Amino acid sequence: MDNIAGKKSGLGWVVQISVIALVLLWLFPTVGLLVSSFRTADQISESGWWRALFPTQQNMTLRAADPDDEGAQALVGDLYVIEGNLFEEDTEATISVWGTSSRAIDAYKAGETAEMNDGEIITVQENGDYRWTSPEELSGRGQRVFVTATTPAEFTLSNYQRVLFSDDSTDSMANAFFNTLTVTIPATIIPIVIAAFAAYALAWMDFPGRAILIAMVVGLLVVPLQLALIPLLRLHLGIGIGKGYLGVWLAHTGFGLPLAIYLLRNYMVGLPKDIIENARVDGATDFQIFTKIILPLSFPALASFAIFQFLWTWNDLLVAKVFLIDATGETTVMTNQIVELLGTRGGNWEILATAAFVSIAVPLLVFFMMQKYLVRGLLAGSVK
Amino acid sequence: MANVKLKNVVKNYGSLEVVHGINLDVDHNEFVVFVGPSGCGKSTTLRMIAGLEKISGGEISIGDRVVNELPPRARNISMVFQNYALYPHMTVRENLGFTLRIAKKPQSEIDQAVAEASAILSLDPYLDRRPGELSGGQRQRVAMGRAIVRHPDIFLFDEPLSNLDAKLRAQMRVEIKKLHQKVQTTIIYVTHDQVEAMTLADRIVIMRDGYIEQQGTPLEVFEKPVNTFVATFIGSPPMNLLHGRADNSGKNITLDDGVNVAMPSRLAGKYADKDIIFGFRADNIMPVGHTLPQGDESVEIDMTVTLTEPLGAETLLFGEIGGTQVQAKMLNPRIVKPGEKLTFQIDLEKCHVFDAQSEMVLD
Numbered sequence: 001m002d003n004i005a006g007k008k009s010g011l012g013w014v015v016q017i018s019v020i021a022l023v024l025l026w027l028f029p030t031v032g033l034l035v036s037s038f039r040t041a042d043q044i045s046e047s048g049w050w051r052a053l054f055p056t057q058q059n060m061t062l063r064a065a066d067p068d069d070e071g072a073q074a075l076v077g078d079l080y081v082i083e084g085n086l087f088e089e090d091t092e093a094t095i096s097v098w099g100t101s102s103r104a105i106d107a108y109k110a111g112e113t114a115e116m117n118d119g120e121i122i123t124v125q126e127n128g129d130y131r132w133t134s135p136e137e138l139s140g141r142g143q144r145v146f147v148t149a150t151t152p153a154e155f156t157l158s159n160y161q162r163v164l165f166s167d168d169s170t171d172s173m174a175n176a177f178f179n180t181l182t183v184t185i186p187a188t189i190i191p192i193v194i195a196a197f198a199a200y201a202l203a204w205m206d207f208p209g210r211a212i213l214i215a216m217v218v219g220l221l222v223v224p225l226q227l228a229l230i231p232l233l234r235l236h237l238g239i240g241i242g243k244g245y246l247g248v249w250l251a252h253t254g255f256g257l258p259l260a261i262y263l264l265r266n267y268m269v270g271l272p273k274d275i276i277e278n279a280r281v282d283g284a285t286d287f288q289i290f291t292k293i294i295l296p297l298s299f300p301a302l303a304s305f306a307i308f309q310f311l312w313t314w315n316d317l318l319v320a321k322v323f324l325i326d327a328t329g330e331t332t333v334m335t336n337q338i339v340e341l342l343g344t345r346g347g348n349w350e351i352l353a354t355a356a357f358v359s360i361a362v363p364l365l366v367f368f369m370m371q372k373y374l375v376r377g378l379l380a381g382s383v384k
Numbered sequence: 385m386a387n388v389k390l391k392n393v394v395k396n397y398g399s400l401e402v403v404h405g406i407n408l409d410v411d412h413n414e415f416v417v418f419v420g421p422s423g424c425g426k427s428t429t430l431r432m433i434a435g436l437e438k439i440s441g442g443e444i445s446i447g448d449r450v451v452n453e454l455p456p457r458a459r460n461i462s463m464v465f466q467n468y469a470l471y472p473h474m475t476v477r478e479n480l481g482f483t484l485r486i487a488k489k490p491q492s493e494i495d496q497a498v499a500e501a502s503a504i505l506s507l508d509p510y511l512d513r514r515p516g517e518l519s520g521g522q523r524q525r526v527a528m529g530r531a532i533v534r535h536p537d538i539f540l541f542d543e544p545l546s547n548l549d550a551k552l553r554a555q556m557r558v559e560i561k562k563l564h565q566k567v568q569t570t571i572i573y574v575t576h577d578q579v580e581a582m583t584l585a586d587r588i589v590i591m592r593d594g595y596i597e598q599q600g601t602p603l604e605v606f607e608k609p610v611n612t613f614v615a616t617f618i619g620s621p622p623m624n625l626l627h628g629r630a631d632n633s634g635k636n637i638t639l640d641d642g643v644n645v646a647m648p649s650r651l652a653g654k655y656a657d658k659d660i661i662f663g664f665r666a667d668n669i670m671p672v673g674h675t676l677p678q679g680d681e682s683v684e685i686d687m688t689v690t691l692t693e694p695l696g697a698e699t700l701l702f703g704e705i706g707g708t709q710v711q712a713k714m715l716n717p718r719i720v721k722p723g724e725k726l727t728f729q730i731d732l733e734k735c736h737v738f739d740a741q742s743e744m745v746l747d
């Protein structure tokens with residue numbers, strides 16, 4: 001009685017652990033990217049993204065106000081005094097230790113007073129307020145103060161501002177985003193439409209050579225697309241399509257079709273024969289059967305292939321490089337833009353993280369919106 | 385509103401011939417049932433009439449039209465499938481109206497036809513449900529409703545009740561019979577269940593291995609089976625068949641274990657010195673004292689009961705004669721223990737005699 005159906009398998013916990021591991025494996029970098037994209041360059045270099053929610057301790061070099069500025073110093077009694085706050089407005093930071101020399105940045109605690117040359121004295125409070133006095137009139141630049149401050153967690157939208165809305169053509173992803181959409185949407189729809197028709201014919205219509213056609217489709221599945229890049233590009237150039245959106249749509253369609261036809265045909269073949277025969281007896285033509293019965297019932301298969309094709313074309317770099325992107329760079333897509341950013345902005349992680357997240361945001365959205373179609377069984381109740 | 389004519393209809397799959405030249409006339413408004421064991425070609429024949437299978441030879445006409453080359457949609461037929469074949473993505477209402485919708489009928493006409501069909505089959509409470517939310521019997525009714533809506537010339541039923549449990553099957557049988565009375569249309573119905581065939585049919589067509597063995601009204605095929613196959617296939621329990629030999633006079637039969645019975649008087653003297661099969665139904669062999677009809681001719685035979693099946697009003701008794709199992713009926717039953725030896729009477733008038741070689745009936 002140990003192995004009756006319905007009893008929990010001994011492997012249950014292995015499955016559970018694997019699922020958790022997979023989820024973490026996927027979640028960790030994605031969340032990291034998302035969090036990093038909302039942090040400043042300083043925050044990224046100071047601490048990992050997993051500490052983004054906690055206050056960070058930073059060493060900063062700040063300056064008191066320049067004595068030469070008008071109204072900066074005041075004569076109080078016989079002392080020249082400059083008062084102010086070291087931080088910019090709206091900065092909430094707590095200073096723990098500070099110093100006036102780069103060799104001893106932790107010489108004083110907050111609230112203590114440092115004595116410098118010529119009888120100058122400076123006191124720095126926890127919140128950054130300082131009082132700098134001197135018996136003689138001060139001149140030159142403001143006193144440098146090295147502080148070790150704890151700043152509260154802070155997130156910024158400035159990376160997105162820069163990546164999406166700045167006119168800077170090296171950083172901006174906006175143009176590339178729309179280019180990618182222009183490539184992806186037709187490159188998803190065209191093969192699905194063609195494949196749906198083909199799959200119906202290969203699954204349910206009788207014509208000579210059907211088996212050979214199916215065998216050919218299966219054969220084409222294993223042809224690597226790199227094989228076709230050069231000949232296809234030569235063909236495009238030869239017939240005048242050249243490099244451009246039309247070329248990349250056609251290329252994606254061609255490369256996507258074998259799998260699309262194969263998947264959809266296998267799904268359609270599995271639809272109950274009775275339903276189709278019944279529709280035939282009910283008076284439907286092949287086209288009506290296709291549009292009114294097959295297409296609605298094949299929705300899960302169409303949706304799952306659409307998701308696959310969308311993700312491939314969205315993340316594609318190779319086909320776009322070969323068939324689309326020309327010397328002007330007007331038609332660059334996001335993947336290519338990120339490659340270029342790696343070159344020009346290799347050190348600016350905040351820009352790279354933001355650009356990367358912009359490029360994965362749409363696939364994530366598509367996946368979460370469509371995933372129910374991957375699992376929904378539309379056939380419940382049609383046949384017993 | 386049409387009759388159906390099959391003339392020498394043949395079907396082969398490659399070199400394998402599965403239907404061998406069938407001839408059949410179905411009259412207008414007749415309820416014809418094809419019955420036979422699996423693989424006898426009954427469903428194939430039905431599908432050829434529907435146009436779902438190509439005809440390899442012969443001619444099928446519906447009304448006055450030869451429909452050999454017509455696609456199903458041009459034949460004005462409706463078919464009810466074993467698996468119901470409802471469109472899972474449509475509500476019951478949409479399922480019912482589908483055939484009219486694709487025929488581009490006006491909405492008012494569709495609504496009216498759907499309402500009519502739903503009234504006939506009491507589907508009103510379910511019109512806005514999907515097939516997935518219906519029980520087996522309800523789905524079957526929707527499938528029938530979908531067939532009615534079209535007002536077809538012919539209804540084709542392909543084993544429509546075989547997925548239902550016994551109780552529902554009996555109910556639906558009645559509904560189909562009622563439906564036939566209401567809509568007055570030619571019906572061709574395929575089943576492997578002889579009870580369905582007997583109860584529903586105006587005419588039963590019994591098929592085996594791609595041939596029609598016999599056709600006739602339920603009583604005809606029950607009372608006058610043309611061969612041993614029909615004799616055992618129709619009627620429950622099946623007819624008892626005992627091998628034997630008619631003697632020189634043709635008036636006596638010696639069964640395999642040496643038991644002698646008289647040749648029924650209508651056949652006496654006709655077949656002398658011949659190997660025969662002697663057949664009688666359980667209804668015509670009963671223990672002495674428990675038999676109701678006492679015909680003019682009967683013969684007594686002793687048999688040891690090996691098994692009993694009490695059914696309430698009657699009990700089925702199993703025994704053996706000459707190594708062949710025999711089923712007998714006992715009316716006004718008393719308790720019989722296995723091993724008990726009883727004397728049975730066989731009503732000779734209702735017995736059948738078949739040729740042992742050809743298995744065809746002798747009369």
